Structure formats: structure tokens, C-alpha cells
Amino acid sequence: MTQHRHPLFARFYVRTGPMLERRVGEHRRALLAGLAGRVIEVGAGAGANFAHYPPGVTGVLAVEPEPYLRRVAEEAAGRAPVPVEVVDGVAERLPAEDGSCDAAVVSLVLCSVADPAAALAEMRRVLRPDGQLRFFEHVAADTPGRRRVQRLLDATVWPLLGGGCHTARDTAAAIEQAGFTLARLRRLEPADTGIPFPTAPQILGIATAPAERP
Numbered sequence: 001m002t003q004h005r006h007p008l009f010a011r012f013y014v015r016t017g018p019m020l021e022r023r024v025g026e027h028r029r030a031l032l033a034g035l036a037g038r039v040i041e042v043g044a045g046a047g048a049n050f051a052h053y054p055p056g057v058t059g060v061l062a063v064e065p066e067p068y069l070r071r072v073a074e075e076a077a078g079r080a081p082v083p084v085e086v087v088d089g090v091a092e093r094l095p096a097e098d099g100s101c102d103a104a105v106v107s108l109v110l111c112s113v114a115d116p117a118a119a120l121a122e123m124r125r126v127l128r129p130d131g132q133l134r135f136f137e138h139v140a141a142d143t144p145g146r147r148r149v150q151r152l153l154d155a156t157v158w159p160l161l162g163g164g165c166h167t168a169r170d171t172a173a174a175i176e177q178a179g180f181t182l183a184r185l186r187r188l189e190p191a192d193t194g195i196p197f198p199t200a201p202q203i204l205g206i207a208t209a210p211a212e213r214p
């Protein structure tokens with residue numbers, strides 16, 4: 001999948017990972033707390049979440065399209081406290097059966113996927129009825145001025161950084177539009193995570209899939 005090769009971004013992300021994790025580790029633990037059963041993690045990157053999966057998780061299918069990040073994630077999977085299988089794939093076409101997962105996890109991913117609506121529809125498809133979507137994502141700012149700056153960055157220099165990231169997405173709204181119900185939503189600021197504007201604020205939460213299959 002050549003469109004998902006981002007060699008410079010991937011190496012930069014892995015290099016700067018430890019710095020990010022010092023502040024973000026607690027939010028990754030909150031993201032995954034209480035999960036149980038079969039989990040699909042979409043856009044797993046270098047596998048920074050793997051260490052934080054709780055013991056009730058019986059298996060994680062970690063989907064990652066970027067080859068360098070996938071290799072690093074495979075190493076992280078070997079150290080994980082629960083079984084993790086790392087596979088090639090994209091959010092818009094997940095390699096899992098309908099209703100086969102108890103939970104789906106995304107962290108800092110819905111900013112980067114080419115088609116967030118398609119990705120969320122896929123997560124709904126693979127989740128069982130009442131399954132959980134756990135998310136930790138940076139989103140559009142609260143004030144019109146900051147949102148304007150984010151939109152300007154997205155239209156100009158931000159794509160040059162590679163990785164496909166967008167700063168101005170309203171991901172909470174996209175989750176609801178995909179048919180999920182927001183059960184828990186916390187807004188985090190740079191003081192909470194160390195992640196600065198324009199990739200702040202972030203949202204951390206749980207959304208539930210409908211009780212009935214579509």
C-alpha cells in the first residue's frame with residue numbers, strides 16, 4: 001500500500017515517541033481501562049498502546065498500514081501483556097468479520113485517515129452490538145480564531161509534514177454521525193497531555209455501537 005508509506009514521518013514518530021509517552025501514557029491507560037475480550041486497534045502505529053492493555057483482553061488485532069511502524073509494532077507486540085497480532089490493513093477496509101470484536105480502539109488516527117466516515121463505518125461493522133469504540137484523538141479547537149488557523153494549516157503547510165494528519169477535524173461529531181452514541185467524553189488541553197496547539201485539544205472517551213445490527 002504505497003499511499004501509506006510515510007518513511008520520514010514514521011521514523012520521526014518513533015524517535016519522538018518516548019518524549020510523547022511521558023505525558024500521554026496515563027491517557028493511554030485511561031483509554032484502555034476496563035476493556036475485555038477481542039479488540040481491534042486501528043492505526044496502531046509503533047504499538048504505544050500495547051503495554052497498557054488490561055488482562056481481561058483476550059486478543060488484539062492491531063491494524064497498521066505503514067511498513068516501518070508495523071515492524072516496530074511487531075516488536076512491541078512481543079512485549080505486550082496480552083496477545084497482540086499486528087497486520088497490514090487500512091481503516092477503510094478492516095480485516096475482520098462483521099460483529100467479531102468487542103471493542104475498537106483508535107488513538108491519534110482519525111486525524112490521519114483519508115476517509116474518517118468510511119473508517120468509522122468499518123469499525124461499526126466489525127463491532128458486536130453494544131460494542132465499544134475507545135478513542136483518543138486531537139480535534140478542532142473550541143474558538144473560531146483557532147479553528148481558522150487549523151484550517152489554514154491543513155490547507156497549506158501541514159500536509160508537508162507527512163503522515164496525512166489534519167488538525168481541524170470534528171471527530172466527536174463524526175463518531176455520532178457514524179451511528180455511535182457518545183457514552184463518555186473528556187476534553188484534554190496541552191496542560192493535560194503536553195501535546196500543543198494545533199494538535200490540541202484532544203478528546204478521550206467511549207462511544208457505543210447500536211444494540212441492533214444495521
Ligand SMILES: C[S@@+](CC[C@H](N)C(=O)[O-])C[C@H]1O[C@@H](n2cnc3c(N)ncnc32)[C@H](O)[C@@H]1O
Nearest residue numbers: 043044045048066090091107108109112113114
Ligand atoms: C499519529 S500516528 C498514531 C499511531 C498510534 N495509534 C499512537 O497512538 O501512537 C497515526 C497512525 O495512523 C495510521 N494511519 C493513517 N491512515 C490510516 C488508514 N487509512 N488506516 C489505518 N491506519 C492509518 C498511520 O500509519 C499511523 O500509524
